[in-house]
Amino acid sequence: MIGKLINDRVRADKQAMNELYNTGYYGRPKKDGLELALVEAVYLLSRNRLEIELDGHMMDFAGLFKIASMRQKYFELKYIVYRDLRERGFYVQSSVTDLRVYPRGGHPGKTPARSFVHVQSERVPLPLEELLHYLNAAENVRKQMILAVVDEDSDITYYEVARNKPQGAMEAIYPNIHANATFLEDRVVLWDGEPSHTLYENGLYGKLLDSERLQLSLVEGGFLMKNSIIEMSDRAGKIMDFEDFIQKASEIEPEFLQKYNVYEDIRNRKMVAKTGFKFGTHFRVYDQIQSPSKIPHSEYLIHSIAEEHEFTLPVMSRAIRLANSVRKRMLFAVNGRNGIEYIDIGRIKM
């Protein structure tokens, strides 16, 4: 059987309908024959199921591959992923987000596709906006969104991308405290023993410096200040208002406000956030903590990002791998116009 290469498509006659579409769901049936995407045509050539003609000559694999690579952006990557999914036994069709994958046992005409796959090189940064565009395209038709990242060694890592609305069970206990705290160089200290112990034991705020004093992180200090639990002074004793605080904290940490917004949202979702420094993220997050003496496993690592964020794939890969290695989900918290939105990205096996 012969197909003709025309631009970035291969056209085969009606016979191909029987031999390729009806047996393996390759290509898309058209009125006068079958239309194949480049990845399909190259794959069928490699399996000796189709010959490809260009300008009256039959092409060899290398020749077709080089031309395909020139006619379609990131053809090599798409081919590597297409081939991998086919060899794993999935029926795959081309789609708006590169590939559309049918569930095991399903195929076009029998079942709807299950997943939209976007293929990405490890080397090319992925803007959040673009990722959300693919995610929305998939969600709008109730498909799973899969990101297939092809690395330098041509290995593929598959990630599922989804929205998440985490919710905890930690009732906010704001005891009747009005304690004094000092904004030191880059953290906050509460000097009195009683409020220190109460805040530490009821809400896991801060860390005890010694038996009497509590050190608070900047986000904790800001949150308690906004909720009128503590009164904040600077080192010279001057009382600070919340605006002064945000300004000073932003001088120490340029992305402070973005991070603070996520911290506040997490507390409002009845969860407890502590620093995720040891995991390289902003927060590790607990559904509930009964007491500092029995701290449970934390559910999530959460990293706050801006709407204009660009994912660097090796960095994203490391964050997710590390989260998964300690049995946590990795969520990216987007500071958007409609509040905080959580994007859950996790490695999956196809």
Add this chain to the structure above:
Amino acid sequence: MIGKLINDRVRADKQAMNELYNTGYYGRPKKDGLELALVEAVYLLSRNRLEIELDGHMMDFAGLFKIASMRQKYFELKYIVYRDLRERGFYVQSSVTDLRVYPRGGHPGKTPARSFVHVQSERVPLPLEELLHYLNAAENVRKQMILAVVDEDSDITYYEVARNKPQGAMEAIYPNIHANATFLEDRVVLWDGEPSHTLYENGLYGKLLDSERLQLSLVEGGFLMKNSIIEMSDRAGKIMDFEDFIQKASEIEPEFLQKYNVYEDIRNRKMVAKTGFKFGTHFRVYDQIQSPSKIPHSEYLIHSIAEEHEFTLPVMSRAIRLANSVRKRMLFAVNGRNGIEYIDIGRIKM
């Protein structure tokens, strides 16, 4: 006992020599008494072993702490680390790199100090140049260099920093091959079965695309090209020289040359490097690989950095934690004037 706060030191009289220095090695003996660093004085006040006088008044803990925080940059962080080491039973003195720690069972006058500790906030970027300055200061007097990072929750993570000269046992087998390869969009493909299999099986170069073709990463393609094993053409069939190659690869990946230099150095050290994408680093590195069918555990994750690199501590923390969680050492390969130098940073327990 009373000490007087003078600038960023506390002076106590000769009696303090007996009560503080001879029993706990606090401070430095001077002709007319004992001189204490701020961290020592605040710690002794918290333990009620010393009172501190300023301008004729005795100070309380909060008052002294705030003043100390204004008189010494990063005082809070240094205090947190000093206190932690003391409570763990180490004798600690102040030093050029913040703190000097004696080995267990040792103390000033009996044994030399074992480690130099540099204290760093998780929030403040650490230029490589500064880190190397501390490392050199420690190495020059044969001390261990320790980086103590204080995170937002005031938890401390200790890292040991050292130079490393990794060496493998993989003899370079350059078979008599002169194969043709094509530089596609962002990787290289070798089209012929025999050289593909030889390179893959003898040196773990590339990854087989199918039974005949070998995909090479850009660093592998460049290395084999420089060693005259392959001849490289672009997609249109034009032969490329090494300079063309480096230029085109650098367009795809701006830091390509820096990464390539490390790849070449690793191969010259008789080791095998494959991408470390899944770990978020440039390379995972094997001492030796006998055959692709029995790939051993890789020893190192190696990330190439420039001399002007600045470490972001959460990112560094994640890299090291992930490496350690898969039982690998994390090395940072510095592209310096004298070739490639490997800095080994690993978490330690004090």
